[in-house]
Amino acid sequence: MGVTVEFCGEEFAAPEDRPLTIGRVADVEIDDNPYLHRVFLQVHHEHGLWWLTNVGSTLTATVADTKGLFQAWLSPGARIPLALEAFTVWFTAGPTTYDFDILVEDTPFVSVETAADLEPEDSAGQTTVGRVSMTPDQKLLVVALCESFLRTTYAGGGQIPSSADAAARLGWTVTKFNRKLDNVCQKIADAGTRGLHGGPGKLASNRKARLVEHALSTRMVTEADLAMLPEAAPRG
Known part of the structure; x- marks a missing residue:
């Protein structure tokens, strides 16, 4: 092995x-x-x-x-x-x-994937991801934070956008972005994920990085979700 x-x-x-x-x-x-x-x-x-x-x-x-x-x-x-x-x-x-x-190679165990409960194509409102239900805007926020990783075809490194850059990418104000980021981190933390809070009632300073790691590792968002993002404004 x-x-x-x-x-x-x-x-x-x-x-x-x-x-x-x-x-x-x-x-x-x-x-x-x-x-x-x-x-x-x-x-x-x-x-x-x-x-x-x-x-x-x-x-x-x-x-x-x-x-x-x-x-x-x-x-x-x-x-x-x-x-x-x-x-x-x-x-x-x-x-x-x-x-x-x-x-x-030649591992002693293999992962077994069970049939997932698929969301109806015309379903509206919240999307259930694992144990966490997110609104469309909340999922869009996660996609924006993970965009550079979802567009990369091989393992390596990437930059997580600043709140200002991610907000601009979505056409949101920074205040709206931070409010929704608070809500997403709180939901996922309440579901048992560590690292999204620095302590009781205190959000961790690196919460965006931890959120991106969690979203990618659990396949909360995938390459197919990039279609949710608005078209990037042309440079120059």
């Missing part, structure tokens, strides 16, 4: 006799970003299984299978077994959010 990490079109095979390191100065060099740990994550083989471990001190990572059926939040010191055939990992360092893929 072998493991391969794919980042920005490059493939890195994990050796069984030592960890494959991922970070700013590592086997998989993510970026020369001072906010990123020199070694943040590592893939290693132990007790007959492959593991992904967060060896950093401050950053967290969101890990999910490619079908959105499994999601984990990997805090410093935590690790998970790579027991499914494919994973995507997202993390944010400073202003940049990165993602990379992990492919596992």
Whole structure:
């Protein structure tokens, strides 16, 4: 059973006799970003299984299978077994959010997707995404924040737009955008997702990054949802 990490079109095979390191100065060099740990994550083989471990001190990572059926939040010191055939990992360092893929050969488990309850094509009002129901405007906000990642065909890095830029993209005022962002974060936090609040009653400063990681890892939004966005204004 072998493991391969794919980042920005490059493939890195994990050796069984030592960890494959991922970070700013590592086997998989993510970026020369001072906010990123020199070694943040590592893939290693132990007790007959492959593991992904967060060896950093401050950053967290969101890990999910490619079908959105499994999601984990990997805090410093935590690790998970790579027991499914494919994973995507997202993390944010400073202003940049990165993602990379992990492919596992001959896994002991496979993910089983059950039939989803589809929304009627002519349904109006709220759309149910997992346990969270969102209004059309709330989903549109999430799509706008995830746009650069949804338009990218390979794993790498991307910038999450500022509130002002995202509001302008949607033709909203910043006040309207921030109000709806508050509502979306509150809904998802109430459903049990961590990282959207800095503490009781206090929204986390990096809530947009955490929201984007959650939305992509759970497939709350997909490439097909880009059609919801208004056409971008021509430059120049």
